[in-house]
Amino acid sequence: MRKFGLIGYPLSHSFSKKYFTEKFHRENIRDCEYDNFEIKKIEDLPVLILTYPNLNGFNVTIPYKESIIPYLDELDQVAKKVGAVNVVKISGDGKKTGYNSDYYGFRYTLERWLGTDLKRMKALVLGTGGAAKAVKCVLEDCNIKYRTVSRQEGKGDYIYFDFTDDPDLILEYRLIINTTPLGMFPDLNEAPNLPYETMDGSFYLYDLIYNPEKTLFLKKGESSGTRILNGLDMLVLQAEKSWDIWNE
Numbered sequence: 001m002r003k004f005g006l007i008g009y010p011l012s013h014s015f016s017k018k019y020f021t022e023k024f025h026r027e028n029i030r031d032c033e034y035d036n037f038e039i040k041k042i043e044d045l046p047v048l049i050l051t052y053p054n055l056n057g058f059n060v061t062i063p064y065k066e067s068i069i070p071y072l073d074e075l076d077q078v079a080k081k082v083g084a085v086n087v088v089k090i091s092g093d094g095k096k097t098g099y100n101s102d103y104y105g106f107r108y109t110l111e112r113w114l115g116t117d118l119k120r121m122k123a124l125v126l127g128t129g130g131a132a133k134a135v136k137c138v139l140e141d142c143n144i145k146y147r148t149v150s151r152q153e154g155k156g157d158y159i160y161f162d163f164t165d166d167p168d169l170i171l172e173y174r175l176i177i178n179t180t181p182l183g184m185f186p187d188l189n190e191a192p193n194l195p196y197e198t199m200d201g202s203f204y205l206y207d208l209i210y211n212p213e214k215t216l217f218l219k220k221g222e223s224s225g226t227r228i229l230n231g232l233d234m235l236v237l238q239a240e241k242s243w244d245i246w247n248e
């Protein structure tokens with residue numbers, strides 16, 4: 001039996017176990033299983049790997065996407081550039097290589113969604129955490145200029161107050177990507193503080209959140225006529241990319 005899994009903490013609402021278990025069933029893949037490995041600290045990883053000699057690879061989620069790096073033997077080019085890992089492959093000789101499939105999931109969905117409009121976009125990235133790192137890397141590789149927004153002065157290019165204070169500032173950025181957890185289940189009534197009333201049909205709002213399917217951020221954008229996209233397709237694509245990496 002080839003074993004795969006997810007490490008992170010906490011893992012109660014994780015998507016991956018359900019996704020891979022259903023995939024193995026649907027595609028009649030009988031020699032694989034996928035489990036959650038909830039570890040309270042990253043220092044517990046070496047023991048976990050020793051405990052499961054049939055572990056062929058695993059996904060990595062909050063809060064270990066960066067702290068896992070010193071535990072790996074190699075990083076692929078994209079993971080190195082992003083500075084975060086969400087897929088690890090363990091080869092026959094025990095070598096552990098880190099990858100970033102969030103990058104692929106985000107890039108593919110963004111290019112498919114925007115098509116030729118992508119080239120003339122200037123983007124605003126909300127949040128400065130792990131997901132933002134992959135998003136910024138994709139924007140750079142697609143030659144899209146961007147600025148970041150943080151709650152904290154000095155951490156990004158703007159703070160939210162800059163936009164509520166001067167609503168017309170938002171008109172410089174037609175692609176707005178939410179990489180914060182604001183509005184994620186169960187906090188459905190929260191959204192980044194932006195002048196949504198200034199937006200119109202020329203705006204694209206992309207929320208990396210997939211639960212709920214339509215966050216307050218997307219609802220507010222939609223009410224102003226913007227185009228919207230949630231994180232569901234990105235989530236599925238990053239999972240499928242993980243599967244490809246483990247089977248390469």
Ligand SMILES: NC(=O)c1ccc[n+]([C@@H]2O[C@H](COP(=O)([O-])OP(=O)(O)OC[C@H]3O[C@@H](n4cnc5c(N)ncnc54)[C@H](OP(=O)(O)O)[C@@H]3O)[C@@H](O)[C@H]2O)c1
Pocket residue numbers: 062102105126127128129130131132149150151152155156179180181182184208209210231232234235236238
């Ligand atoms: N669809 C997918 O495949 C996919 C993949 C990866 C992640 N995600 C989603 O992306 C989101 C972020 O993930 P992450 O790993 O980057 O998380 P994270 O590192 O915990 O947080 C992201 C950033 O959001 C900002 N933030 C946090 N709490 C906030 C609050 N209460 N109000 C405003 N801003 C806040 C912070 O930036 P500042 O301190 O600078 O404000 C933080 O660095 C999650 O909802 C996750 O589920 C989706």
